[in-house]
Amino acid sequence: MYNPLATLGKYTVSTLDEMGRIFLFALKGVKSCLLPPFYFREIFRQMTTFGFYSLPIVGLTAVFAGMVLALQTYVGFTRFNAEGAIASVVVISITRELGPVFAGLMVAGRVSSSIAAEIGSMRVSEQIDALMTMGVDPFKFLVAPRILSGILTAPFLVLIADIIGVMGGFLVSTTLLDFSTGSYISQTIQNMEAIDVISGLVKAAAFGFSVAIFGCYHGFYSDLGARGVGNATTSAVVSSCIGILILNYLLTALFFGI
Amino acid sequence: MSKIVFEDVHKSFDGGLRVLNGVSLKVEKGESHIILGRSGCGKSVLLKCLTGIMPVDSGDILADDISVGDKKRSKEYLQKFSILFQGNALFDSMTIIDNVVFGASQKNKDKSERRKIAEEKLLAVGLEKRVFDLYPAEISGGMQKRAALARAIAVEPEILLFDEPTSGLDPVTAGIICNLLKETIKSLGVTALTITHDLRVAEFLEDRISLLNEGRIVWTGHARDMENSGNQFVENFHRASNVITQRSAITAE
Ligand SMILES: Nc1ncnc2c1ncn2[C@@H]1O[C@H](COP(=O)(O)OP(=O)(O)OP(=O)(O)O)[C@@H](O)[C@H]1O
Ligand SMILES: [Mg+2]
Numbered sequence: 001m002y003n004p005l006a007t008l009g010k011y012t013v014s015t016l017d018e019m020g021r022i023f024l025f026a027l028k029g030v031k032s033c034l035l036p037p038f039y040f041r042e043i044f045r046q047m048t049t050f051g052f053y054s055l056p057i058v059g060l061t062a063v064f065a066g067m068v069l070a071l072q073t074y075v076g077f078t079r080f081n082a083e084g085a086i087a088s089v090v091v092i093s094i095t096r097e098l099g100p101v102f103a104g105l106m107v108a109g110r111v112s113s114s115i116a117a118e119i120g121s122m123r124v125s126e127q128i129d130a131l132m133t134m135g136v137d138p139f140k141f142l143v144a145p146r147i148l149s150g151i152l153t154a155p156f157l158v159l160i161a162d163i164i165g166v167m168g169g170f171l172v173s174t175t176l177l178d179f180s181t182g183s184y185i186s187q188t189i190q191n192m193e194a195i196d197v198i199s200g201l202v203k204a205a206a207f208g209f210s211v212a213i214f215g216c217y218h219g220f221y222s223d224l225g226a227r228g229v230g231n232a233t234t235s236a237v238v239s240s241c242i243g244i245l246i247l248n249y250l251l252t253a254l255f256f257g258i
Numbered sequence: 259m260s261k262i263v264f265e266d267v268h269k270s271f272d273g274g275l276r277v278l279n280g281v282s283l284k285v286e287k288g289e290s291h292i293i294l295g296r297s298g299c300g301k302s303v304l305l306k307c308l309t310g311i312m313p314v315d316s317g318d319i320l321a322d323d324i325s326v327g328d329k330k331r332s333k334e335y336l337q338k339f340s341i342l343f344q345g346n347a348l349f350d351s352m353t354i355i356d357n358v359v360f361g362a363s364q365k366n367k368d369k370s371e372r373r374k375i376a377e378e379k380l381l382a383v384g385l386e387k388r389v390f391d392l393y394p395a396e397i398s399g400g401m402q403k404r405a406a407l408a409r410a411i412a413v414e415p416e417i418l419l420f421d422e423p424t425s426g427l428d429p430v431t432a433g434i435i436c437n438l439l440k441e442t443i444k445s446l447g448v449t450a451l452t453i454t455h456d457l458r459v460a461e462f463l464e465d466r467i468s469l470l471n472e473g474r475i476v477w478t479g480h481a482r483d484m485e486n487s488g489n490q491f492v493e494n495f496h497r498a499s500n501v502i503t504q505r506s507a508i509t510a511e
Contacts, residue, residue, distance in 0.1 A: 045351070118351075126347040133309045134364050134413065135336045 025217050029147050032139040042145040050111050050146075050208070051153030055160065057110060058103045062161035065098045066090060066168025074177050086177070087184050088191030090169035095196040099161040101248055104207030107154065108240040112215035115146055116236035119219025120229035128220075143220075146212040154208030155201040162200065199255040203248060210243035259323065260284040261417065261449045262308070264475075267317035269300070269307055277303045279473025280317070290443050290450040292460040294495070295470035301453040302344065304470070305421055308451075309339055321417065337364075340415035344422045346406040348394035354405045355380065355390040361412035379408040383438060400431040404438070411442060418443065420452040424459055436462050457481070457499035469495065 073089045119142055122128050131138050166188060173179040215236045222232030262285040269278040277300035285291045295301050306312040308319055310326045319326040324335045340361075341347075348357050358376035380390060383404040389397055394405065403423070410418060423439055424432035440463055443450045452463055460467050461481040468478040469492055477484075477492045484496040 122349075125345050125350075126343045127349055129306070129309075129311050130341070130343060130347040130349070132311055133336060133339060133341050134361065135333060136364070 029143045032144040046145045046149035050149040062165035063168040066165035067172045070169040070172040087187035094165035100200045100203040103161045104244045112211040112236045112240040115215025116219040116232045120222035120232045150208030150212035154204040158204035214240035261287040263320040265318045268315045289465040292467045338416045340410040340413040341419040361409040383408045418450045
């Protein structure tokens with residue numbers, strides 16, 4: 001007989017079990033980031049794939065986010081004659097929320113999938129076994145460089161996204177919406193506070209961590225075979241995006257005291 | 259003292275699949291021992307247990323009297339071994355030479371020394387200089403096998419493990435690789451344990467052969483004695499292998 005309670009119970013237990021495993025995996029990953037040996041070449045290689053090659057997609061997302069934000073704010077704010085606030089709305093929204101979250105989600109799609117696929121196929125083709133028999137800890141060689149590159153490069157990506165995003169808003173406001181260049185810039189600078197930018201960069205580091213951890217975790221425990229690796233890739237993207245959204249809420253609450 | 263000792267090793271997987279069901283075997287120092295068995299009989303699992311990649315359920319495995327489960331001496335234990343994996347397991351983010359340098363770096367700290375050793379080993383397995391800077395995906399299966407062998411011997415192991423060394427290779431290349439393995443074993447004077455389902459490979463590389471069936475070693479001896487071993491499984495395996503050899507000889511003509 002079908003028992004919905006039993007199914008629910010089973011599902012809850014397996015979800016909690018998975019969360020526990022991810023937590024332990026993350027703990028072990030962080031530990032291996034802090035203790036030697038360090039594989040600097042791997043760290044550098046990961047920083048290039050994580051950061052440098054993500055620049056175009058992150059920049060593109062940011063410029064359109066800034067542009068659409070300026071347009072939308074204009075449309076909304078003219079209803080109560082507050083068009084003057086566009087510059088500050090753009091800079092605050094971009095630095096606090098849109099920059100980090102959009103960059104995070106794009107990187108989650110691009111990087112955590114490729115991490116999961118790479119580590120998953122290394123598992124399938126016995127490369128991880130080969131590492132272990134050579135006395136190399138796969139956590140130190142594979143997981144630590146990815147975590148480090150996530151934490152270190154994501155803030156740079158977001159900083160660039162912030163600048164490009166604000167530029168997007170500036171472009172729309174000065175070309176389509178009759179703002180003068182000087183007043184837009186001075187308003188932007190006046191209304192920008194350090195905490196906005198800093199909170200965004202801290203978020204970015206956390207998002208980078210999420211992308212790396214979920215990518216590595218799903219790659220490491222992917223089922224064998226091409227289908228297993230495919231599923232791992234999907235799971236990595238989905239869970240790192242969810243991770244980003246949850247972390248975003250928690251960090252916002254933490255920073256802005258709610 | 260035997261080089262490798264399996265003592266009543268058991269291993270099963272989730273869902274009650276019993277793969278190893280009391281494997282006991284002694285491999286002597288300096289011999290080339292073959293474990294022969296049908297596909298899926300647990301040969302690769304046995305190898306993974308031997309190198310500690312998979313924990314055993316019960317029983318013990320010893321190399322030079324060090325137990326695979328001995329956490330304190332695990333580094334010393336692992337350094338004795340080097341594996342030529344079934345699918346080569348070359349790191350595909352590294353060039354061929356970097357793969358071998360990576361192997362060499364496990365024993366040797368000096369950077370320029372490592373590179374010299376790597377070049378030496380690559381030339382020794384018959385690879386040309388032009389492939390050194392290619393990636394594993396860019397070279398043929400036979401070359402990958404050679405590169406993987408170079409990486410395996412760059413570690414300077416006491417024990418070489420070969421998992422299906424000829425799988426996926428054409429008969430000519432397989433023959434060349436077998437010759438190369440035999441030469442390598444001889445010139446390095448190492449203990450070798452080869453895992454295969456191919457009797458021809460076993461006959462070629464053997465000092466002794468052990469047959470694995472239903473999770474146990476059912477017979478150990480020389481290939482020439484298989485025919486009259488008195489064990490039904492051994493005799494059947496021998497007969498079936500020879501039928502295939504004869505057939506392929508006919509088609510080759
Ligand atoms: N990680 C694992 N989880 C569950 N079952 C496994 C695992 N690894 C191997 N098995 C099972 O153990 C059995 C033996 O597998 P193994 O890979 O050792 O075979 P083999 O003798 O090496 O075969 P082949 O000649 O095809 O390489 C198979 O039935 C396989 O399904
Ligand atoms: Mg196998």
